[in-house]
Amino acid sequence: xxxxxxxxxxxxxxxxxxxxxxxxxxxxxxxxxxxxxxxxxxxxxxxxxxxxxxxxxxxxxxxxxxxxxxxxxxxxxxxxxxxxxxxxxxxxxxxxxxxxxxxxxxxxxxxxxxxxxxxxxxxxxxxxxxxxxxxxxxxxxxxxxxxxxxxxxxxxxxxxxxxxxxxxxxxxxxxxxxxxxxxxxxxxxxxxxxxxxxxxxxxxxxxxxxxxxxxxxxxxxxxxxxxxxxxxxxxxxxxxxxxxxxxxxxxxxxxxxxx
Ligand SMILES: Nc1ncnc2c1ncn2[C@@H]1O[C@H](COP(=O)(O)OP(=O)(O)OP(=O)(O)O)[C@@H](O)[C@H]1O
Ligand SMILES: [Mg+2]
Numbered sequence: 001x002x003x004x005x006x007x008x009x010x011x012x013x014x015x016x017x018x019x020x021x022x023x024x025x026x027x028x029x030x031x032x033x034x035x036x037x038x039x040x041x042x043x044x045x046x047x048x049x050x051x052x053x054x055x056x057x058x059x060x061x062x063x064x065x066x067x068x069x070x071x072x073x074x075x076x077x078x079x080x081x082x083x084x085x086x087x088x089x090x091x092x093x094x095x096x097x098x099x100x101x102x103x104x105x106x107x108x109x110x111x112x113x114x115x116x117x118x119x120x121x122x123x124x125x126x127x128x129x130x131x132x133x134x135x136x137x138x139x140x141x142x143x144x145x146x147x148x149x150x151x152x153x154x155x156x157x158x159x160x161x162x163x164x165x166x167x168x169x170x171x172x173x174x175x176x177x178x179x180x181x182x183x184x185x186x187x188x189x190x191x192x193x194x195x196x197x198x199x200x201x202x203x204x205x206x207x208x209x210x211x212x213x214x215x216x217x218x219x220x221x222x223x224x225x226x227x228x229x230x231x232x233x234x235x236x237x238x239x240x241x242x243x244x245x246x247x248x249x250x251x252x253x254x255x256x257x258x259x
Contacts, residue, residue, distance in 0.1 A: 002029040002200045003069040003086070003169040005050060010064035011229075012045050012054060019045045021229035023064075025219060029169075032192055032201045034211040034238065037221035037253065042230030043204045044174050046221070050202065051087035051172060052080040068169070085113055088168035092175040094155035096147030096162075103143040105158055106130060109166040125165055133161035134191045153184020160191060170200040177210065189214050208254060212242055220250045 005027040012020040020042035027033050035043045048054040049062050052073060066073045073083050088109070096105045106126045110117065117125065126143065130136040135157040139150070147158055156176055163171055173192075177185040192214045195201050205211050211218055218241040223230045234241065234250045245251045 001167070001169050002198060004029040004200065005170060005202075006065075006067040006070075007050075008065040008067070010046070010049060010062060010066065012042065012049055012062050013060065014045075014057065015059035017227075018229045020049075020221075021231055023232045025232060025235055027200060027202060028217070029069075029200045030196055030198070031216040032196050032203060032214050034215035034218045035202065035204045035221060036206070036208070036211050036218060037230070037233075038223065039206075040226075040230070041221040041223040043221055045230070047172050047174055047202065047204055048089075050170070051089055052083045053089060055080070081113075085109075085166050086168055087170040087172060088163035088166060090156070090159050090163050090171065090173040090176050093179050094152060094159050096150070096155050096158050098146060098148035100147055101144045102130075102139050102147050102150070102158060105147040106161050106165050109162050113166060129161040129165040130158075132164045132195075133157045134187060134194070135161055151184065153180050153187055156180060156184065156188055157191065160188070160195075164195075164199075168199070170202065171195060173201065173203040175204050175206065178206065185210070208242070208256075212238060218242070220245070220247075220253060222249050222253070 007023050007025045010023040011018060023046060037043055050066060054060050068086060097108060103126050106129050107122055127136060130139060135154060138154060150158060177188050192201055215238045218238040219235040220233045220241060221230050222233045234245055234247045241250060242254050
C-alpha cells in the first residue's frame with residue numbers, strides 16, 4: 001500500500017528559530033521524490049516532519065498541514081506513534097541494533113508496536129522483508145548472527161528491511177547511501193527503484209547523480225543565509241530540475257556553480 005503526501009504552508013521551528021518556511025509540496029504515491037540542496041537548508045528537518053519525528057526534540061514544533069492521503073498527520077487526536085508505522089524512516093548511518101540478531105533486527109519495529117505475532121508469522125515476515133530489501137540471499141543462513149556483523153551496505157539494507165517489516169505506506173530516507181561504498185550504493189539504489197512499485201519513497205541526497213538516477217521528481221531547497229529559514233525553491237520532474245530548471249538558483253546548484 002502506498003499513499004500520497006500533500007504538505008500545506010508548513011513552517012518548522014526549533015524553539016524560536018524558524019528553520020524551514022512555507023513549504024507546499026505534493027508527493028505522489030508509488031514514486032521516488034528526491035530532496036536536494038546545500039547543507040543546513042533544512043532537508044532533514046523537513047523530512048522529519050513527514051512522520052512527526054521532528055517534535056521529539058524539546059521546543060521543536062510545526063505550523064501547517066501534512067496530509068497522508070488527505071488525513072492531517074498533525075490533526076487533533078492523531079497518535080504520532082501510529083503515524084510512524086505508516087511513514088517509516090531510514091537514517092543516514094545504518095543503525096541496526098548491534099547485539100540483536102539479523103532476524104530480531106527485522107522484527108524490532110514490529111515488536112515496538114506491540115504487535116503479537118506467532119513464530120510462523122514472524123518467520124514469514126522476516127523472509128518477506130529481507131527479500132523486499134534485496135538481502136535475503138546474503139543472510140538467510142545467518143539470521144541468528146548479530147546485525148553488526150554485516151557490511152555497511154548490508155546493514156543499510158537490513159535497516160530498510162526493518163522499515164518495510166512494519167508495512168508502512170511511505171518510506172523516508174535521509175542520505176541512506178552517504179556511508180556506503182559505490183557497490184553498496186548501487187544495491188540500495190536498485191532497491192529504491194523496486195520499492196516504488198509498492199511504496200511512496202522520499203530520499204534526501206547530496207549526490208546529484210543519485211537524485212538523477214533514482215528519483216521521478218526532485219525538490220530543490222535553499223537558504224538565503226545563516227539564520228534565515230530554508231525554503232523549497234523549485235519542485236518538478238527530475239529531468240526538468242536537472243536539464244531545464246525554472247530558477248537560476250536551481251540551475252547554479254545542479255550544475256555545481258553554487259556558493
Ligand atoms: N536539533 C536542532 N536544534 C536546533 N537547530 C537545529 C537542530 N537540528 C538542525 N537544526 C538547524 O536547522 C537548520 C536545518 O538543518 P538540517 O539538518 O535540516 O539541514 P540539512 O539540509 O539536512 O543539512 P545537511 O545537508 O548538512 O544534512 C540548520 O540551521 C540547523 O543548524
Ligand atoms: Mg541533513
